[in-house]
Amino acid sequence: MARLDLQKISDTYYDVLKELGNIGAGNAMTALSQMLQCKIDMRVPQVQLLEFQDVGALMGGEEQIMVCVMLGVEGDITGSMMFMIEKKSAKHLINKVMMGYGEPGEDFSEMELSALNEVGNIITGAYLNALASMTNLRLQPSPPALTIDMAGAILSVPAIEFGIMGDKLLLIQSQFFDEIEIDGYFILIPDIDSYVRILSSLGLPVDGLLIEHDE
Amino acid sequence: MSEIIKVGMADLKVCKPPDGLTTLGLGSCVGVALRDPILKIGGLVHIMLPDSTAIRGSHNNPAKFADTGIEELIREMEMMGARRSRLTAKLAGGATMFAVATRSSDVGMIGDRNVKACKTILERMKIPILAENTGANYGRTVIFYPDSGDYHIRAVGKDVIII
Numbered sequence: 001m002a003r004l005d006l007q008k009i010s011d012t013y014y015d016v017l018k019e020l021g022n023i024g025a026g027n028a029m030t031a032l033s034q035m036l037q038c039k040i041d042m043r044v045p046q047v048q049l050l051e052f053q054d055v056g057a058l059m060g061g062e063e064q065i066m067v068c069v070m071l072g073v074e075g076d077i078t079g080s081m082m083f084m085i086e087k088k089s090a091k092h093l094i095n096k097v098m099m100g101y102g103e104p105g106e107d108f109s110e111m112e113l114s115a116l117n118e119v120g121n122i123i124t125g126a127y128l129n130a131l132a133s134m135t136n137l138r139l140q141p142s143p144p145a146l147t148i149d150m151a152g153a154i155l156s157v158p159a160i161e162f163g164i165m166g167d168k169l170l171l172i173q174s175q176f177f178d179e180i181e182i183d184g185y186f187i188l189i190p191d192i193d194s195y196v197r198i199l200s201s202l203g204l205p206v207d208g209l210l211i212e213h214d215e
Numbered sequence: 216m217s218e219i220i221k222v223g224m225a226d227l228k229v230c231k232p233p234d235g236l237t238t239l240g241l242g243s244c245v246g247v248a249l250r251d252p253i254l255k256i257g258g259l260v261h262i263m264l265p266d267s268t269a270i271r272g273s274h275n276n277p278a279k280f281a282d283t284g285i286e287e288l289i290r291e292m293e294m295m296g297a298r299r300s301r302l303t304a305k306l307a308g309g310a311t312m313f314a315v316a317t318r319s320s321d322v323g324m325i326g327d328r329n330v331k332a333c334k335t336i337l338e339r340m341k342i343p344i345l346a347e348n349t350g351a352n353y354g355r356t357v358i359f360y361p362d363s364g365d366y367h368i369r370a371v372g373k374d375v376i377i378i
Contacts, residue, residue, distance in 0.1 A: 052263065052279070053223020062239035063356060065371055070313055145313035149371055152224070152240020153354020156263070157312050159224060160243055160325050163263045167225075167276050 004195050006049055006168055008209045014047045016202060017172055017195075020131065021045030025174035025186050027130035028123040035119065036096050038178055045174040055155050055169055059084065059185055062152030069120025069144045070157065073128065076137035077194040080158040081128060083120040085184030087148065090116060093182050108148070117146045127186055135201040158189045165192045219358060222246075225279040227260035229291045232362035241308035241355045243326035245281070245333050248305045248359040248366050249288055249342070251297035257361025258292045260284045264325070265332030281332040285340070304337050305366045305378055306330065306347040307357045314352065326350065346378035 022045050033040040048058075056062035067090040069083045085093065087106070094112045095102035097119060103109045108116070121144040132139045147154060162169045172188040190198060200206050217233035224244060228236055236259040238246050249258045260278055267280035277283035289299055309330035330349045337344055348355070348368050358367040368376045 051223075052225040052276075055224055056240050147312055147314075147352075149242075149312065150240035150354040150356065153242030153310065154240075154312060156224065156240070156242030156244050156354075160263050163225065163279055167279070 004192055004206070004209055006166065006170055006192075009049070009170075013199060013204065013209070016199065016204060017047045018045050020134065020198070020202075021047065021172040021174050021186075021188065023134060024127040024130045024172075024188065025176065028127040028186060029176055031123045031126040032119075032176070035122070036093070036178075038096070040176055040178050040182070042174055042176040045172060047172050048170070050169045050171070052159055052163065052167070052169060055159050056152035058155060058173070059151055060086070062150060064151045065148065066151045066154060067116060067146070067148045068154045069117055069124065069146050070154075071121070071124055071128075071144050072142035073139055073190070074142065075140040077131075077135075077139055077190055077197060079188065079190035079194055080161060081124045081141065082154075082158065082187040082189070083124050083184065084151070084154070084187065085182070089182045089184055093119070093184075113146060117144050120144050120146065124186070127188070131188075135198055137197065137201055158187075161191065162189065170195065222259050222261050224261055225263050225276055227258065227278040227284060227288045227291070229256065229258040229288070229295060230361060231256055231295070232360070235358055235360045237356070237358040239356045241357060242310055242312050243308070243329065245306060245308040245326075245329045245349070246355075246357045246359075247281075247285060247288070247333055247337075248307075248357075249285075249292060249302050250305075250359075250361050250364050251292065251301050252303060252364065253298075253301055254296055255361050256292050256295050256297040257359055257364075258288045258297075259357075259359050260288045262329055262333065265328045281329060281336055285333065285336050289340075299340070299342075302342045303364070304342050304344045305359070305364075306333055306344060306349055307355055307366060307368050307378075309349040310354060311350070311352050312354065348376055348378055 309326040
């Protein structure tokens with residue numbers, strides 16, 4: 001089976017993947033800002049090829065406490081989709097969703113966690129929908145799973161998935177924020193085989209990017 | 216001046232006192248700390264996957280796997296003078312970060328499998344495991360001091376544990 005050689009991906013391909021992240025996250029942001037009734041901005045998405053040892057430092061360091069809603073993606077594209085938001089921002093966000101009726105203090109009630117999970121589900125769903133209609137590929141998200149922990153520990157999960165196939169991690173990251181307190185990320189990590197499918201579905205030639213599998 | 220040397224994901228480092236070794240935010244990965252108690256040489260490897268032989272694709276990083284990672288760590292410790300026959304081990308990590316498996320693959324159980332693989336390998340090498348703090352569902356930051364052999368484990372909302 002032919003596989004993508006990560007070293008051969010040129011700037012053009014990075015730009016295409018960035019645009020993909022832009023459209024996906026844009027759609028997700030629209031969903032989020034409708035839900036919150038406020039304006040949400042996002043930064044230019046980043047497509048990063050990382051050594052595993054640098055993965056933890058992706059967002060404010062390995063020990064930054066984040067709330068993460070993660071979905072597995074199955075179908076024509078397989079991979080992981082993550083919605084990560086810094087703990088304090090998550091509290092702020094969920095308080096907004098619950099019209100100010102959230103629990104006081106730093107921690108989350110059962111109800112708030114469940115609401116966060118659903119918010120994550122809806123907006124990552126919006127992201128994946130945009131991706132599916134742009135690429136004409138079939139995507140099926142799994143039910144969401146939520147955790148609150150150190151960023152490094154959370155990111156080890158998709159890193160391990162990717163580690164089965166190679167020594168580096170390629171991901172599409174979009175950061176979003178509002179004028180006050182919300183600060184979070186979308187991270188799409190297609191499995192390495194799925195990158196080939198994504199790029200070719202968008203009409204890009206991929207032959208030059210492949211390595212023959214000779215084992 | 217003592218220094219705490221950082222070990223990244225799929226990475227390994229060795230040191231001597233007064234230095235220490237740390238790895239931040241261990242999730243399903245396992246931090247295997249080895250120590251030669253006579254020379255007080257310490258080593259820490261951050262393992263991502265259980266078995267290098269069960270994997271397709273090209274791999275150039277021995278620290279990624281339990282089998283090659285532990286072997287490589289011992290080799291580097293031996294270069295500093297440590298003796299294989301004296302080594303002792305402590306383990307931390309191997310958590311299951313998400314309660315629901317989001318993928319159909321068996322990666323959901325990877326934390327447990329990583330811990331199990333490390334134990335099997337250490338047993339085969341006749342390296343005694345003095346203590347462990349593994350499993351459960353939370354991430355850990357660890358610091359290993361080869362001088363005392365103390366392995367400090369910190370988690371979100373929990374007290375520091377020393378094993």
